[in-house]
Amino acid sequence: xxxxxxxxxxxxxxxxxxxALTLFVLLAGAxxxxxxxxxxxxxxxxxxxxxxxxxxxxxTFGAAAMIxxxxxxxxxxxxxxxxxxxxxxxCTVEYLPARWRMVIKTMIEMLAGIPSxxxxxxxxxxxxxxxxxxxxxxxILSGDTLLTxxxxxxxxxxxTVMTLADDALSGVARAQRIAARGLGxxxxxxxxxxxxxxxxxxxxxxxxxxxxxxxxxTIAVFLVIGRQDxxxxxELFSLRPLVESGQTLSSKLGGAEINIAYGxxxxxxxxxxxxxLLLLLVVGLxxxxxxxxxxxxxxxxxK
Numbered sequence: 024x025x026x027x028x029x030x031x032x033x034x035x036x037x038x039x040x041x042x043a044l045t046l047f048v049l050l051a052g053a054x055x056x057x058x059x060x061x062x063x064x065x066x067x068x069x070x071x072x073x074x075x076x077x078x079x080x081x082x083t084f085g086a087a088a089m090i091x092x093x094x095x096x097x098x099x100x101x102x103x104x105x106x107x108x109x110x111x112x113x114c115t116v117e118y119l120p121a122r123w124r125m126v127i128k129t130m131i132e133m134l135a136g137i138p139s140x141x142x143x144x145x146x147x148x149x150x151x152x153x154x155x156x157x158x159x160x161x162x163i164l165s166g167d168t169l170l171t172x173x174x175x176x177x178x179x180x181x182x183t184v185m186t187l188a189d190d191a192l193s194g195v196a197r198a199q200r201i202a203a204r205g206l207g208x209x210x211x212x213x214x215x216x217x218x219x220x221x222x223x224x225x226x227x228x229x230x231x232x233x234x235x236x237x238x239x240x241t242i243a244v245f246l247v248i249g250r251q252d253x254x255x256x257x258e259l260f261s262l263r264p265l266v267e268s269g270q271t272l273s274s275k276l277g278g279a280e281i282n283i284a285y286g287x288x289x290x291x292x293x294x295x296x297x298x299x300l301l302l303l304l305v306v307g308l309x310x311x312x313x314x315x316x317x318x319x320x321x322x323x324x325x326k
Contacts, residue, residue: 053302060296062289071296075255079284084293086300088255092169092269093304096244097237099173099265100180105230107177108184116192117214128189135182143246146175151247158266167249170265175243180233187232187316191225192218224315231312239305241273248274272301 063071067084074085111131115124151166154174195218203213219226249268252275256264276297284290 049306053299053306056295056299056302060292060299062292063296066289067293071293072300075253077252079280079287079290079293082289084289084296086272086297088253089270089272089275089297090300091255092248093238093271093273093301095169095265095269096172096176096248096271097234099170100176100237101230101234103174103177104181104184104233108181108229108233109188109226111185112188112192113214113218115189117210117218128186131185132182134178139179139240139242140246142175142179143243146171146243146247150175154266161263161266163266165249165268167247167268168266169248169269172244172248172269172271173265175247176237176240179240179243180237183233183236184229187229188222188226191222191229191316194225195221224318228312228316231308231315235305235308235312238271238308239273239301241277244271245274245277250274250278272297272304276301 063084066082067074071084071086072090073087074083075087076083076085077088111127115127119127150171153166154168154171155163155166199217199221200213203217204210208216248271250270251268252270254264254267254269276294281294284294
């Protein structure tokens with residue numbers, strides 16, 4: 024007797040197969056990057072993480088300045104996008120009617136569809152000159168700075184923050200809001216006492232996913248950051264490096280040096296090592312954000 028499979032069974036089967044294929048490609052890529060970067064790990068050891076100088080002609084490969092630039096630019100972007108995105112989500116979920124909520128949400132999500140090179144060109148035409156004029160009294164060399172890249176990235180990750188924050192706030196049960204209003208809380212008190220605390224895990228997940236998105240951005244950052252190597256700050260918590268040129272892991276990999284490195288085993292291994300570090304950072308933050316988001320969903324369902 025032949026077994027009949029429903030269309031749903033076939034869909035589930037193909038979904039699992041494609042998911043497994045995606046996971047295989049990711050793991051295979053990570054293994055390949057690790058394999059090709061072994062040479063530089065043997066040559067530099069932990070100095071590739073802590074070394075402050077990168078001079079490929081003298082075979083010195085320290086990525087600390089690039090890691091610093093990556094973190095600073097991503098954190099700046101998050102500091103800009105977090106209040107705007109969460110504030111927009113609060114407005115759409117708590118105050119606007121459903122029809123207007125979808126209009127505003129769609130308009131913000133459209134920002135995610137703009138190619139990153141367009142953002143980069145707008146950064147060159149508008150943002151770079153504005154930063155230079157704003158900080159001209161500090162005798163900065165140009166508008167290509169870590170701050171410029173951070174502001175530009177803040178606009179780029181705004182749709183991610185807003186959309187995921189909207190989903191997190193929408194997941195708060197309406198009955199809890201009604202109960203809070205019944206106890207005498209006004210709309211503002213309800214938001215800060217009920218909605219935000221209940222949605223907090225989802226909001227944290229939104230910020231982590233946006234942070235991973237910011238770390239992996241290449242073209243827009245490449246065009247406005249100045250791409251200056253070895254920019255380790257004299258004082259780690261000084262604000263001066265923010266208005267100076269710098270380098271991130273992604274902007275380094277997007278530059279011409281990747282072509283120069285090809286054919287030189289140690290130099291190529293160093294560039295692949297940067298790729299592996301960037302992959303670990305982005306995938307780690309993304310997985311953490313997804314885990315928190317899913318865990319918060321299950322927790323809310325249990326309640």
